[in-house]
Amino acid sequence: MVVNMREEEMEKKIFKGRIKVPYKHTAGPYVEKFITEIGKKNKIWGVRCPKCKKVVVPPKMICFECFEKMEEWVEVGPQGTLEGFTVVTHETPVMPLKPPFAYGIIKLDGADTGFVHVIKEGDPEKLKVGMRVGAVFKEKPRKRILDIEYFKPI
Ligand SMILES: [Zn+2]
Numbered sequence: 224m225v226v227n228m229r230e231e232e233m234e235k236k237i238f239k240g241r242i243k244v245p246y247k248h249t250a251g252p253y254v255e256k257f258i259t260e261i262g263k264k265n266k267i268w269g270v271r272c273p274k275c276k277k278v279v280v281p282p283k284m285i286c287f288e289c290f291e292k293m294e295e296w297v298e299v300g301p302q303g304t305l306e307g308f309t310v311v312t313h314e315t316p317v318m319p320l321k322p323p324f325a326y327g328i329i330k331l332d333g334a335d336t337g338f339v340h341v342i343k344e345g346d347p348e349k350l351k352v353g354m355r356v357g358a359v360f361k362e363k364p365r366k367r368i369l370d371i372e373y374f375k376p377i
Pocket residue numbers: 272273274275276277286287288289290291
């Protein structure tokens with residue numbers, strides 16, 4: 224028997240579910256060195272492009288403008304200039320800190336690219352583009368980008 228039903232005659236059911244997909248991925252040799260130096264020595268490193276001479280942070284193997292391989296490591300920061308930010312006031316399960324805090328783009332001293340990280344301490348409403356910020360390193364590093372716990376206004 225064949226039953227033809229028009230779409231509007233069919234009862235629509237919605238099944239709600241949640242998929243949890245744990246994963247791991249390799250950081251690669253550049254990010255591995257970057258994270259290790261932050262955790263062991265409280266030092267932040269970038270790499271300089273041999274062609275355009277720009278210092279890129281976090282370090283990448285290939286310059287995104289020249290496509291040259293970058294192998295010259297350059298220490299940068301740990302202070303820099305805030306180039307942009309957004310203040311976070313509502314909490315979600317995946318946040319690195321409890322609000323209020325800000326996500327900022329920081330041009331570390333000696334770097335030519337913006338480094339995205341969290342900014343805490345003080346009133347986030349008083350943040351201003353162009354202000355100076357400095358890294359606060361975690362006392363017990365865990366080989367994560369949050370071994371720079373946050374940046375704070377200086
Ligand atoms: Zn380049």
